[in-house]
Amino acid sequence: SLLYKATPDDVRLIMIDPKMLELSVYEGIPHLLAPVVTDMKLAANALNWCVGEMEKRYRLMSAVGVRNLAGFNQKIRDAEAKEKKIGNPFSLTPDDPEPLSTLPLIVVVIDELADLMMVAGKKIEELIARLAQKARAAGIHLILATQRPSVDVITGLIKANVPTRIAFQVSSKIDSRTILDQMGAESLLGQGDMLFLPPGTGYPQRVHGAFVADEEVHRIVEYLKQFGEPQYEEGILDGPAADGATQDLFGDAPDAEADPLYDEAVAFVVRTRRASISSVQRQLRIGYNRAARLVEQMEAAGLVSSMGINGSREVLVPAAAD
Numbered sequence: 191s192l193l194y195k196a197t198p199d200d201v202r203l204i205m206i207d208p209k210m211l212e213l214s215v216y217e218g219i220p221h222l223l224a225p226v227v228t229d230m231k232l233a234a235n236a237l238n239w240c241v242g243e244m245e246k247r248y249r250l251m252s253a254v255g256v257r258n259l260a261g262f263n264q265k266i267r268d269a270e271a272k273e274k275k276i277g278n279p280f281s282l283t284p285d286d287p288e289p290l291s292t293l294p295l296i297v298v299v300i301d302e303l304a305d306l307m308m309v310a311g312k313k314i315e316e317l318i319a320r321l322a323q324k325a326r327a328a329g330i331h332l333i334l335a336t337q338r339p340s341v342d343v344i345t346g347l348i349k350a351n352v353p354t355r356i357a358f359q360v361s362s363k364i365d366s367r368t369i370l371d372q373m374g375a376e377s378l379l380g381q382g383d384m385l386f387l388p389p390g391t392g393y394p395q396r397v398h399g400a401f402v403a404d405e406e407v408h409r410i411v412e413y414l415k416q417f418g419e420p421q422y423e424e425g426i427l428d429g430p431a432a433d434g435a436t437q438d439l440f441g442d443a444p445d446a447e448a449d450p451l452y453d454e455a456v457a458f459v460v461r462t463r464r465a466s467i468s469s470v471q472r473q474l475r476i477g478y479n480r481a482a483r484l485v486e487q488m489e490a491a492g493l494v495s496s497m498g499i500n501g502s503r504e505v506l507v508p509a510a511a512d
Contacts, residue, residue, distance in 0.1 A: 208305035242450025259329030322351035353389035
């Protein structure tokens with residue numbers, strides 16, 4: 191239904207499909223931000239990228255002076271209607287910043303959450319909770335599905351941050367309570383019969399879902415492919431792989447260059463010629479430990495000197511030409 195209603199300029203999708211059957215049929219449509227993810231070790235990288243994109247959008251909206259993505263896009267469109275441009279406040283060329291453009295909504299679809307939780311449970315749980323808590327205003331939304339509604343899959347942290355829920359027919363009252371916090375789903379009839387629990391209410395609505403045949407899915411996919419190849423975003427799946435070790439959200443990974451803010455931190459240090467941890471912390475609005483890791487990685491890469499006697503560092507790379 192999203193593909194019928196929205197263009198790739200309006201909505202972009204990240205699809206995570208452990209079963210390699212349900213969502214893989216959408217491979218190649220122009221709405222995709224990355225190829226359909228079937229390797230669960232790469233799924234953590236995709237969610238990590240979403241967290242970085244969320245923070246980037248929040249800083250951008252704060253600088254422009256709007257409260258959500260709809261307000262941001264409206265401000266951009268109003269400026270374009272007046273033949274004006276709003277410059278990027280974080281441009282690497284502040285004297286001649288590139289103009290901002292509207293940002294699409296991002297929808298992350300996870301088909302089988304249980305498999306994902308088995309591979310990288312704690313890390314995935316934290317990433318999903320963080321996105322569910324904050325990402326709505328930044329235009330990033332989650333759709334989570336599982337056939338096994340047990341408490342080790344739908345944890346308390348995930349439930350507390352996902353207010354909208356849908357339950358199809360389940361086998362027991364316990365499963366119904368896990369999803370909806372109340373009984374009822376065990377009495378559904380199947381064949382698309384569902385209970386929909388909207389946010390802000392404790393009373394589910396009984397709804398009947400539409401049946402979508404495989405032929406219809408293939409038809410719309412082939413139709414959309416005619417409009418061009420998907421423009422994949424670089425780096426979504428290239429983060430540190432979650433190899434079973436529980437890593438800190440923002441890089442207890444061995445390489446801080448995997449941090450989505452590393453490039454922005456380097457650009458700030460090169461532009462201002464200030465390599466202090468506190469200045470990076472203030473500019474990017476991040477914690478001290480994360481800023482320290484970024485500066486230490488710059489030192490390891492030879493961009494800044496080691497700390498001097500007075501605690502200052504020298505920027506070793508030349509300033510960008512005016």
